[in-house]
Amino acid sequence: MNDVLLIPDPSDKEADWTLDPEGGQPVHEAEAAPEPAAASPMQEVNRHFGTNVAATVSARVVNMARGVCLVPFLLWHIGLEAYGIWTTIFILVSYVGVTTLGLSNVYIKYVAEFHARREYDKANALLSTGLSITIPLCAALFAGFVLCWKWYSPWLRLPPAHAADGKEAVLIVLGIFLSSIAFNGFGDLLTGTQQIAATQVFLIISILTEFALILWLVSEGRGIRGLAEAYLARTILNDGLTIWWAFRKLKWLHVSPRLVSSEAIKQVVHFGGVVQFQTMLSIFLASVERLAGLMSIGVKAAGLLDVAKKWPSALSTVPMSFFFALLPAASHVEAASSPSERLRNLRKLYLSTSRYSNLSTVAFVAAIVFWAGPILHVWLGPELPKLHSAVTLFVVFSLAMQFHMLTGPGNSLFRGIGRIYEEFNYSVPNLALLAMALPMARWIQGSWTPLGIGVAAAVATILSACVLMGRVLFVLDLKLIHYLKVVIVPGLAAYMVAFLLAWPVAKLVAAANRWEGAGVLLAAGVVYAGGTILILYRWVLTNEEKRKGAELYSRGLGVLRGREAVA
16 A cells, blocks of 8 residues: 555656646646756655544544434434533633644654654654643543532533433543543554554554444443443543554653753743634634534534534544645655755645545535435434434535635645745634624524534635635635636536436435345445446546556455455
8 A cells, every 4th residue: 555656756756747836737747847956755655644534534433423323323323412412521621722722733843744754853852842731731621620610510501311421421521532632642653654544443443442432331321421430431542552553663862850941941932822722713603603602592502513424523533534635645754855946846746645635525515515414313313303404504615615625725725835924824714703693693694503503614614715715726826727727627427427326316315215225325425436437447546546546446356356256
């Protein structure tokens, strides 16, 4: 898998073309070949990129499947009100995590640069400095929340029937989340050295463990407490395996309070501080509809909005895997490329990541947009009639998520090259648009409603995403027409096929029970995937992409035949 190139490799002389980053048509390799100096950093990135993306996709798909399967199970066993409390707890946890999440990007960016230049002493100093800051800070935060429970608990609006188990769940989740933040530096260290695959394997193990524990504990009547206890087990397992692997794999790794340095503190305070503030805005924007629903209507509205956004949020699973790998890759290219080739290599990273991440997003969004009713009918069954506006919100959140995912490559690239202030080109317009859209939605609807809140948040997301993407094209000196041709147009194939299948899918699912409907969706999904792939292969994919796809297919067949031979 290490030799799978998701980014066009300038040194690959077997490829007959590559994307012209200046915005022109695909050209012959002989005409587009860069100077030899640019090959080294791109080869180093390509050596890890495919494996890292594949491992991250696997972990996120597992997590997505876990979330999708658990929603109907939890609604059946604990009800919408208790489920709304659980989602509200994680809104609180997300804001608490803002106090240290900026440090994660500091680790990834600078460790990637230090590793590229073999400056291991600086990497050790950075991790030691980060641990010296986060461990006492997280301990103090947890103590503060325990002592100040009576002041912030009214904000959670816990119903009397769930006051006791809600408090216990909040404190358990806060405690383990804060401890995990304190020790996340080891996972970020592995990410910065482009060893993301190992961290994703550990994540899969911990997710599956949590899933099994949730099924058992909730079935035994533990309710919200059981959810918190399963989350505790997941985090302990994941962090323990990650720390063990970091010391085992990175022979140069050494952590000590004596390694704390003023240079590392400056990196944490400046870069980490700005990213931390941006993370706070991102978390707010990601949860704004649930917050608005909670504060204006109640926990049931927050629960409904969370259910409607569960699949749209889950569909970000695959594209975010590209963004996760792009940040250290961009930092590596920035540190190792020659000045004359730096911009060209960054364009290659941005175009290829945007192209593949958008295709993976559209593959889910197109089906959700045209098959929303049948999907929710099968997924939620008898619970669906209780969730008014769920189908409309399902579609609206999915479209907004596609635009949100289009901003991912730009944000990751900007962080990787240290242009952290550029991200405000997304968050600031989003906040301004929200300030106008939410009151307007209330005025149009006549009162606060989950539908009005959801549509307002989606419109603000779509428009602000366009602002950021325009800024990225300007910074990288890319033409809009070329970006549309390479990134956006290929996704239209999925919309076309999903639209053609919409009517038969709706009719067949409506006439079937849930299990039969699931079979219809599965069969339609196979036809949808085959039709989309056929269109892409015939009219969209380049010769190099077809060649790489054929290699992957052949490799997969070889693995299967090998297993059959062993059996």
